[in-house]
Amino acid sequence: MDFSECNFITEDDHNNFSKRSFVEKGDILYAMIGTIGNPVIVDTDKIFSIKNVALFKFNQKDKIYNRYFYHFLNSDVALKQLSQLSRGGTQKFVSLGNLRNLKIPLPPLEEQRRIASILDKADQIRQKRQQAIAKLDELLQATFIDMFGDPIKNEKGWKIGKIGDMLESVKYGSSDKATLDGEVPILRMNNITYSGEMYLADLKYITADQADEKYLVKQGDILFNRTNSKELVGKTAVYNGPEPMAYAGYLVRGRTLPEYMPEYISGFLNSSWGKSTLQSMCKSIIGMANINAKEFQSIRLPIPPSDLQKQFTKKVHAIRDHKLKLEKQLVQNNELFKALQQKAFNGTL
DNA sequence: AGTGCTAGAACCAAGATAGC
C-alpha cells in the first residue's frame, strides 16, 4: 500500500515550536542519514526540533498498529526497498519521499497485533540473552575483586610489583603494510575490544616472508595497544586463537614467565583501576595517546601467588566458555527472529 | 629495534544551503 496517508514530519525552527515538533507517545522516529534506520517508538510526550529524522504519526489507529509498523521498518523487506533508493556518495541518506512510498503489507488490525506480539516475544528472548551476556562481563569483574580485592588498598596484602616483573619478553609488532590478500593474518587495534577480549574479525594480512617469528603471537600472549585515543590506549587482551597470527606495530606483545598468568595481568588492566591507571599515565598529544613498552612494564600491581592466579584463569576460561555458548545461542535467536520477520511480512506467519 | 609523532582515511552525525 501507499503510505502517504501517514504524517511524516521533519524539521522545525529551533525557537518556533509548532504541532510539527510535538512528539507523542506511540510515534516512531527514524534516522534518515548516517546509520539509517534504528526506529524508536516514543514513550513520552515531548516537544523538540527534529532534523534529519523522520517522525511517523499514526492518524488512522484503526488501520495500522504502530508496533507492527515498527517491526516492518526493522525488517529486510523495508531495508531492501530503501537501500535501492538511498542516495549520497560517502554519506548515505534516504528522503522522506522514499519513506512515504514504502510498500507495506497491511492485513487487518487484529492480524497486525498478532504478528507484532509474536515478533515482540521473539525479540524479548534475544534481548534476555544479550543481558545474560552482559551479566557475564560483570561477573568477570566481580570475580577479580572477589579473589584479589581492591588493588589500590591491597587489603589482602599481596606483594606489590611491576608488570615487567611478570614478563619473560616484551616486543613490538610488525610495521609492514597489511593488506586484504596476504597469507598470515595480522592483529590490529580493532581486534582488541575495550572490555579486553580478542575479536577475530575484519582481519588483514601480511606475507609469509614478513611474518617473522618475532612478529607472531602464541596462545597465552598478552597484547597491549600502545597508541590510540586517550580513552582506548592500553586496551589489553590475552590471545587464545589459532596460529600463526602476527601483530601490528602499535601493539605490544607481552609473554609471561611460566609462574604468572596473562589472564591476571589482563584482568587487572581491564578493571576500573587498571583503566584509570592507564588514563593517568599516557602521554597525550593532539588526539593520540601513547604508552610505550617501558611504561607498560613499569605499571605497578599486586602480584598474588601463582596458585590463585591459576584459579582465576580457570574461572575466566569457564566464564568465557559460557559466554561463547550464549553468544552462539544469540546468533540462533537472531536467525530465528529474522526468519519470523521474513514470514511476517510476506504473509506466511 | 624501539619509540614518538602525525597525516589522513573511514565513519558518522549535525548543521547549512540550494532548489523546487
Added chain:
DNA sequence: GCTATCTTGGTTCTAGCACT
C-alpha cells in the same frame, strides 16, 4: 516553506616515517 543534498566537524583508527 519544505525537502534533498552538500558541508562541516568530531572521533577513531590506520599507516607510515623519522629519530634515537
